[in-house]
Amino acid sequence: MEPSGIVTLLTDFGRDGPYVAAMKGALLAVNPRVVLVDGTHDVAPQQILQGAFLLDAYWRYFPAGTVHVAVVDPGVGTPRVGVAMLAGSHYFVGPDNGLFSYLGRLATHVVRLVPGRHTRPEVSATFHGRDVFAPVAGYLSRGERLDALGERQSGVHVLAEAWPRRQGGQHRGTVLHVDRFGNLITNFRGEDLTGAAGVRLGRRVISRRVRTYADAPVGEPVWLVGSTDWVEVAMRDASAAQYLRVGLGDEARVE
Amino acid sequence: MEPSGIVTLLTDFGRDGPYVAAMKGALLAVNPRVVLVDGTHDVAPQQILQGAFLLDAYWRYFPAGTVHVAVVDPGVGTPRVGVAMLAGSHYFVGPDNGLFSYLGRLATHVVRLVPGRHTRPEVSATFHGRDVFAPVAGYLSRGERLDALGERQSGVHVLAEAWPRRQGGQHRGTVLHVDRFGNLITNFRGEDLTGAAGVRLGRRVISRRVRTYADAPVGEPVWLVGSTDWVEVAMRDASAAQYLRVGLGDEARVE
Amino acid sequence: MEPSGIVTLLTDFGRDGPYVAAMKGALLAVNPRVVLVDGTHDVAPQQILQGAFLLDAYWRYFPAGTVHVAVVDPGVGTPRVGVAMLAGSHYFVGPDNGLFSYLGRLATHVVRLVPGRHTRPEVSATFHGRDVFAPVAGYLSRGERLDALGERQSGVHVLAEAWPRRQGGQHRGTVLHVDRFGNLITNFRGEDLTGAAGVRLGRRVISRRVRTYADAPVGEPVWLVGSTDWVEVAMRDASAAQYLRVGLGDEARVE
Numbered sequence: 001m002e003p004s005g006i007v008t009l010l011t012d013f014g015r016d017g018p019y020v021a022a023m024k025g026a027l028l029a030v031n032p033r034v035v036l037v038d039g040t041h042d043v044a045p046q047q048i049l050q051g052a053f054l055l056d057a058y059w060r061y062f063p064a065g066t067v068h069v070a071v072v073d074p075g076v077g078t079p080r081v082g083v084a085m086l087a088g089s090h091y092f093v094g095p096d097n098g099l100f101s102y103l104g105r106l107a108t109h110v111v112r113l114v115p116g117r118h119t120r121p122e123v124s125a126t127f128h129g130r131d132v133f134a135p136v137a138g139y140l141s142r143g144e145r146l147d148a149l150g151e152r153q154s155g156v157h158v159l160a161e162a163w164p165r166r167q168g169g170q171h172r173g174t175v176l177h178v179d180r181f182g183n184l185i186t187n188f189r190g191e192d193l194t195g196a197a198g199v200r201l202g203r204r205v206i207s208r209r210v211r212t213y214a215d216a217p218v219g220e221p222v223w224l225v226g227s228t229d230w231v232e233v234a235m236r237d238a239s240a241a242q243y244l245r246v247g248l249g250d251e252a253r254v255e
Numbered sequence: 256m257e258p259s260g261i262v263t264l265l266t267d268f269g270r271d272g273p274y275v276a277a278m279k280g281a282l283l284a285v286n287p288r289v290v291l292v293d294g295t296h297d298v299a300p301q302q303i304l305q306g307a308f309l310l311d312a313y314w315r316y317f318p319a320g321t322v323h324v325a326v327v328d329p330g331v332g333t334p335r336v337g338v339a340m341l342a343g344s345h346y347f348v349g350p351d352n353g354l355f356s357y358l359g360r361l362a363t364h365v366v367r368l369v370p371g372r373h374t375r376p377e378v379s380a381t382f383h384g385r386d387v388f389a390p391v392a393g394y395l396s397r398g399e400r401l402d403a404l405g406e407r408q409s410g411v412h413v414l415a416e417a418w419p420r421r422q423g424g425q426h427r428g429t430v431l432h433v434d435r436f437g438n439l440i441t442n443f444r445g446e447d448l449t450g451a452a453g454v455r456l457g458r459r460v461i462s463r464r465v466r467t468y469a470d471a472p473v474g475e476p477v478w479l480v481g482s483t484d485w486v487e488v489a490m491r492d493a494s495a496a497q498y499l500r501v502g503l504g505d506e507a508r509v510e
Numbered sequence: 511m512e513p514s515g516i517v518t519l520l521t522d523f524g525r526d527g528p529y530v531a532a533m534k535g536a537l538l539a540v541n542p543r544v545v546l547v548d549g550t551h552d553v554a555p556q557q558i559l560q561g562a563f564l565l566d567a568y569w570r571y572f573p574a575g576t577v578h579v580a581v582v583d584p585g586v587g588t589p590r591v592g593v594a595m596l597a598g599s600h601y602f603v604g605p606d607n608g609l610f611s612y613l614g615r616l617a618t619h620v621v622r623l624v625p626g627r628h629t630r631p632e633v634s635a636t637f638h639g640r641d642v643f644a645p646v647a648g649y650l651s652r653g654e655r656l657d658a659l660g661e662r663q664s665g666v667h668v669l670a671e672a673w674p675r676r677q678g679g680q681h682r683g684t685v686l687h688v689d690r691f692g693n694l695i696t697n698f699r700g701e702d703l704t705g706a707a708g709v710r711l712g713r714r715v716i717s718r719r720v721r722t723y724a725d726a727p728v729g730e731p732v733w734l735v736g737s738t739d740w741v742e743v744a745m746r747d748a749s750a751a752q753y754l755r756v757g758l759g760d761e762a763r764v765e
Binding site for chain 3: 259260261263270290292293294295296297308309310312313314315316317318321432434435436466467468469470479481482483492
């Protein structure tokens with residue numbers, strides 16, 4: 001796959017430190033012509049599944065051949081594996097800890113990165129975003145082949161919590177993300193709610209479905225299939241998260 | 256007007272979600288050579304007038320022919336109109352809900368967008384930033400003509416609150432924005448205060464005028480004509496907003 | 511030094527206002543082909559030393575010839591001096607108030623900016639980031655010579671607090687930065703702790719050293735030489751800043 005020359009970055013580093021800029025510098029040092037786009041840097045600290053969701057919500061809108069670096073990496077400095085891969089005609093680079101859970105089925109070519117190959121000459125124990133993943137992304141964006149970066153492996157780590165589990169008559173999922181409007185995004189798809197009474201969050205079952213936010217009556221939580229194709233719970237001009245007292249990682253249930 | 260190849264983006268989406276990146280992907284899919292610049296994504300949720308102020312405070316510093324996309328869009332999915340226009344040798348794209356209030360007088364060529372033309376093939380009910388406004392901005396940045404994007408209309412919607420109203424002997428305005436230093440930016444111009452005792456915010460009349468922040472005495476709120484050309488109220492090394500207990504959308508009055 | 515065509519920006523303006531975008535517009539108006547990268551805009555308001563630290567933590571990873579603009583500028587509008595300089599094969603532009611403390615020894619060529627030269631035609635009293643430093647950075651990124659921008663001076667202002675002071679048997683330093691994980695970054699180097707019992711923060715001496723975050727035992731603060739080469743105090747899956755009740759600018763001591 002021909003690279004598009006674009007690299008996106010997702011991290012849990014926040015924007016108030018020097019870490020994102022250091023990664024971008026390391027990337028530009030390898031490929032000064034690359035176009036950098038921020039995914040987000042506000043993944044909650046070490047929330048791998050939220051990172052997986054956020055990445056999944058934007059990568060497909062970029063041109064084919066774009067490289068997406070993702071670093072939510074609580075295991076940095078331990079022998080956990082870093083990977084680079086091709087999935088759905090895009091490239092992905094990051095730790096193999098579940099960040100690529102939603103890409104597992106699409107991954108056609110995965111390599112585990114070999115320390116020292118295409119990385120910065122000195123690799124720190126605490127910052128592989130700058131010293132490993134950014135340079136590797138830089139090389140991919142210049143056309144380097146995956147097989148030059150590491151050794152083939154057969155797939156990527158998929159978190160058990162990525163998809164809802166059936167248990168008895170119930171379907172247990174989770175809240176993947178709370179956006180700034182207070183909308184609660186779950187890991188259910190629209191079809192999971194076919195025939196169901198609604199989705200339970202906390203002590204409440206949300207049963208009214210709407211097409212768009214403006215269709216919601218004031219004061220009542222509703223559900224919709226949002227722009228990310230997941231079932232989300234929202235309120236008109238209010239925060240569903242606050243109203244329901246539900247947050248990131250809490251359980252969502254279909255009964 | 257020849258496009259500059261630059262597109263700026265202003266939204267109320269925040270930076271912690273996938274929405275801004277999805278918009279940028281959709282834009283780069285149309286024009287992979289575009290240069291993207293963030294205006295801000297921290298407009299308070301659904302605060303159209305604040306969005307109008309923020310856009311007005313930066314667009315003019317960019318090269319002529321720059322495209323500015325703005326999406327603060329509580330009416331998404333309802334039959335509200337989207338527009339693209341030329342104003343002051345720059346292009347603007349977004350919902351016609353008052354976001355372009357401060358550009359109304361400069362607008363020389365306005366078109367209402369036609370759903371399906373130059374948009375993504377599937378337009379969601381909840382995310383026209385990604386599915387409509389970003390692709391339209393991409394086409395404009397590549398040189399597409401306005402008339403190819405939609406049908407002419409005669410102007411844009413201007414919010415009544417955009418400018419102060421005269422009422423009896425008073426001049427009633429509003430706080431457009433509170434910046435991170437706690438400075439309160441009003442919709443008065445310097446000349447509105449000629450001969451006046453000062454500007455009233457909450458229970459206090461601020462009468463001392465300074466030229467720059469460092470000229471303010473400690474502990475006393477002052478006013479100045481700030482870098483955005485609006486009258487702002489500030490305190491030295493302190494937050495005027497906290498001290499006066501005044502915030503976004505509160506009334507400002509000249510007596 | 512040949513410019514790389516890249517400019518980074520560090521400010522204390524925050525991302526919720528129009529100020530960063532206005533700076534970028536002013537820069538692109540001078541050099542529409544420049545590649546802009548955000549350092550950070552979340553330096554705590556007017557915290558010059560934190561700004562100096564953050565800049566120091568990323569500039570060296572960019573290609574040689576990159577221009578780094580830094581604006582933390584409480585003295586804007588007063589007769590404080592603005593500078594442009596070459597240090598370590600990179601360019602730097604900003605107020606000469608200590609922001610470049612960690613670059614002082616590397617600076618080989620410093621000029622004080624002359625108001626009106628290579629600035630916007632009208633220079634406001636409150637926003638030299640947009641009206642002076644951004645355009646100057648634009649000209650540098652296009653290859654303008656330093657001597658064309660102003661008059662030589664012999665060095666830059668270095669803050670006394672930038673480095674720890676020896677006092678009696680003690681070595682007194684400071685907390686330069688608290689990152690979003692709650693890690694406390696001090697202005698000690700690893701060698702400063704050779705033979706010492708540890709580093710004192712608040713009422714606690716942190717004596718256990720680790721190589722990487724994952725090596726820390728749960729519930730106990732540790733120190734390590736972090737990715738920025740400074741000594742930092744961290745906790746596993748917790749905020750050392752909250753646990754120790756220590757923050758930006760607080761004292762750190764080696765005994």
